[in-house]
Amino acid sequence: MRKYLITGLLAWLPLGVTIWVLLSALSIVNGVFGLMLKASKAVLPQAVAPHVDELANIPGLGPLILLLLVTLTGVLVANIFGQWLLGQWDKLLYKIPIVKSIYSSVKQVSDTLFSSSGNAFREAVLVQYPHAGSWTIGFVTGAPSKAAAEHFEEEHVSVYVPTTPNPTSGFFLMMPKAAMRPLGMSVDEALKHIISMGVVAPASETQQHPHPGEPNQPAPSNPRG
Missing domain, CATH: 1.20.5 (Single alpha-helices involved in coiled-coils or other helix-helix interfaces)
Known part of the structure; x- marks a missing residue:
């Protein structure tokens, strides 16, 4: 039962x-x-x-x-007149003390995430976190600001490392570009892998390796007999 x-x-x-x-x-x-x-x-x-x-x-x-x-x-x-109206609306909300802080923050984040020309959450990478030798999945979100980049000797990137099983919280890191490793996963596959705590494998891997209970692939023949 x-x-x-x-x-x-x-x-x-x-x-x-x-x-x-x-x-x-x-x-x-x-x-x-x-x-x-x-x-x-x-x-x-x-x-x-x-x-x-x-x-x-x-x-x-x-x-x-x-x-x-x-x-x-x-x-x-999408047209010029609408852009002007949206600009006037933004100016109005930016003058309201409490609303200004919330609206401006949400607008900056949404414009960055949903912009077709942005780099937010466009690439999944492997990074060493929280210490050397321990690897986790992160998402490249762009380049550090000029104020931060001038303190680095080599090229750095901004990386968001989500927590599991809730990827809406996480850590923002600036690390050398050479220290991260490209990951052969799409952003959607990487998010599913994180949310499932590593249980759900990418679709490309599940197609190559059948789940338990499915018929196994035929074993390769031995050329030596």
Whole structure:
């Protein structure tokens, strides 16, 4: 019974976690949509405002409207006039004391991570951490700032070393480029390897080496007979 219970749990666990994540994301989206409806009631005519609450009862309308709004925002910001509006919006938020610190930090990080010309999380490498002889996976995030680079005699790179099983926290290191070793993994494969604490191997390796229970590859013939 214990064997069957664990086997059944392993079969349902990935699907259950996936559904939980999707439901959590949907709950957040619906919450944002609800705030948008409340804000719209304050500016709409009184004759229309009572019908706004009925929109919240339509399934799937919240995610659809937010997706449409984000897409239209992207279309607007992609042109010169939209860039000017975004610049004015940034200037406004930068003048608010507490909001300025949070907004500017998040904007810098998001622009770096999602920029098509950026180097953030574009390469997985092996680095010695936390001491010599102990190796871990890190991600090259770019080059050190000029203020830091002028203190180095050789070329250094900025590396982010995530923790496991939660890669959202980690350590920022500046190390010699010659001290790290390129890793034959994509960023996605490296993240899965880190989150699983080394249990999940890259897809390229699992294709070459079958899992336990799968038929083994035929052994090479002995040329000597």
